[in-house]
Amino acid sequence: SVAPVVLGVESSCDETGFGLVSEGVLLGQGLASSAAQHAEFGGVVPEIAARAHLDAAVPTLQIALQDAGVGLDEITHVAVTSGPGLATAVHVGLAAAKSIAWALDKPLYGVHHLAGHAAADTLEHGPLPAQSIVLIVSGGHTSILAVGDLVRDPIEHLGDTLDDAAGEAFDKVARLLGLGYPGGPAISRAAVGGDPTAYRFPRALLRGGDAPFTFSFSGLKTAVARTVERIQRAGEVVPVADIAASFEQAVVDVLVTKAMRAVHERGLSALVIVGGVAANRRLREAAQQRCDTDGIELRIPPISLCTDNGAMIAAVGDLLVRSGAEPSGLRIAADPSAVL
Ligand code: KG4
Ligand code: ZN
Helix, strand or coil, rough: CCCCCEEEEEECCCCEEEEEEEEEEEEEEEEECCHHHHHHHHCCHHHHHHEEEEEEEEHHHHHHHHCCCHHHHCCCCCEEECCCCCHHHHHHHHHHHHHHHHCCCCCCEEEHHHHHHHHHHHHHHCCCCCCEEEEEECCEEEEEEECCCCCCCCEEECCCEECCCCHHHHHHHHHHCCCCCCCHHHHHCCCCCCCCCCCCCCCCCCCCCCCCCCCCCCHHHHHHHHHHHHHHHHCCCCCCHHHHHCCCCCHHHHHHHHHHHHHHCCCCCEEECCHHHHHHHHHHHHHHHHHHHHCCCCCCCCCHCCCCCCCHHHHHHHHHHCCCCCCCCCCCCCCCCCCC
16 A cells, blocks of 8 residues: 555644645645734734634645645645634634545544644654653643553643643743743743843742642743832833743743653653743753753754644644544534643
């Protein structure tokens, strides 16, 4: 039989992504973003995102096909994010994927967005280790997962955030520092040259106790806001670089501490970090240092595969196809608040 050529479609937030994957190999992809259209609102506006997905869908698919050197008629399977995500946004990608699968008469697979983030790493580093801890840090999620075979074994949730996601904290703090949206890259740029020890911001639940893998970032955001207000009231100039670096350090300390705790508690030897915040340089460096010290294999996808994209959804689709999973069918519904 011929190798599958799986088209992946992603539209859960502000990125419109199409990717083509065959037997674990990324053939090509196309990506469009409506981030600039949300900038003035300081966060993603669902209606604007949905409209932008509709405008971008066909041209971005064409870019992906061209990048892969694949014709529409060579696609053998279609995979699409069915959730979680913004309902209006997920619906557009789902409608596009259903249309393509129906027109080509090919099977359609619904994919969980977070499984997609985890699978992104396989496109760079090959199959995931037999057992690993996956730290997912994005705009909507902050989770520590125990993962075996991504599509065959159940994924075990060790902990989540009680309030804001890590990326959300970056976005909110960027907003209050006047740095714009998306906040992650803006904070990283602003933090260059800043002193990460200038401010001792709170590291919530760091010691664990009865919440060893649970996160909370809303107190950190409030602490940064109070600090900025205090400085402004005193009529002083806000030291943006120092605050950004100190904020980043607080987030990174908590993420790395808890992820490593999970690796050790489970007696595993591999940590995978994925999602938009995995693009963060301070996080990548701190995790690498800890893993080197502890003899743990660290896997983080290249930055272009950390943030939302269609290739990661195609990667899950490709794994599903090769594992012999049943397609979801054309009647699959969006599941905006899907849990793993
Ligand atoms: O995975 P993603 O593209 O979308 C979601 O599934 O949410 O993640 C987006 C999030 C945003 O909150 C953005 O600010 C954050 O990832 N992000 C970063 C960096 N690049 C993107 N956070 C910290 N440092 C970065 N370099
Ligand atoms: Zn995402």
